[in-house]
Amino acid sequence: MAVQAVTVNLPEPLYERLARRAQKTQRTVEAELLDAVTTSLPDEPDELPADMADAIAALHLLGDEELWRAARQGLAPEKAADLEALHLKRQSDGLSASDVEALATLMKEYTRIMLVRSRSAALLKQRGHDVSVLHQGHEP
Secondary structure, eight states, X not given: OOOOOOOOOOOHHHHHHXXXXXXXXXXXXXXXXXXXXXXXXXXXXXXXXXXXXXXXXXXXXXXXXXXXXXXXXOOOHHHHHHXXXXXXXHHHXXXXXXXXXXXXXXXXXXXXXXXXXXXXXXXXXXXXXOTHHHHHTOOO
């Protein structure tokens, strides 16, 4: 893979946070910045990855009851706890390579779930349902 050099001007507080993380993990500021960029950007900004597109492709074929279930689904509690722990660790100590991989996997799953939820809610709204109850935590 070709590597491109980029000069980035960072606000001092952001640079200091990166420098502290780098020091704690015994890595360079460049490595910390690269991790942050890698975990925050999708592979293709203009297109959904195939697995994400597949996750929503057939939602329009579902009945209302199935769409309500899809619109209410969430990340399993243990995975949500792992995700939160990794975010906190990234802020305080920095992440190892295996942590970065685990975070990316959990974020991909979380993103897929949110995509399915939002598409399901949009379809329910198109079908005339009041989806505001999804934001309030009430059952339809």
